[in-house]
Amino acid sequence: NAGVTQTPKFQVLKTGQSMTLQCAQDMNHNSMYWYRQDPGMGLRLIYYSASEGTTDKGEVPNGYNVSRLNKREFSLRLESAAPSQTSVYFCASSEAVGGYGYTFGSGTRLTVV
């Protein structure tokens, strides 16, 4: 089925470990996003990529890096994981930035111990 695919679905890390969350979309969308979801806080934007070759910081970028590998793929890297990064991470894509609806992946549940 067409959509946004995130891997892995679950991950447990120890404090200080690094990892990369993968995201790929097959809808030929230009824009991609990474959000984190924490209880009572909704979704907060970490980084986004308006188009291939560009990335911009969102509301909570500290501790994260991103790479827009090509038009399909947008990865999120935690260089040195901290317990505060325990969260559910969602990748999304849209035709362009602005007033277009997003298609979301099913999320990655990350626990940092």
Added chain:
Amino acid sequence: AQSVTQPDIHITVSEGASLELRCNYSYGATPYLFWYVQSPGQGLQLLLKYFSGDTLVQGIKGFEAEFKRSQSSFNLRKPSVHWSDAAEYFCAVVRGDTGRRALTFGSGTRLQVQP
């Protein structure tokens, strides 16, 4: 900066009753407004969106929302709730002009449906 407030954290309604979920935004110019629904363990699904024009917009699953500029609100409504509507609902806004053009989400309203 754009922001979204959903004042109700948790709402419980009886099956068949009407529903209204509140959303207020803080942004000067005309925003683009959205409602999303999230079932447990799932990603978010778009219910409806407002860009301009008719202030009453229809969405999927029998939902509708009304944009009221004077009240900076975009409330979601459904005339008769079904048990399958139990989920978390998020209102979101994005600027229609320059600046950061990614969605800003509210904190969500969890809907419980009683039989």
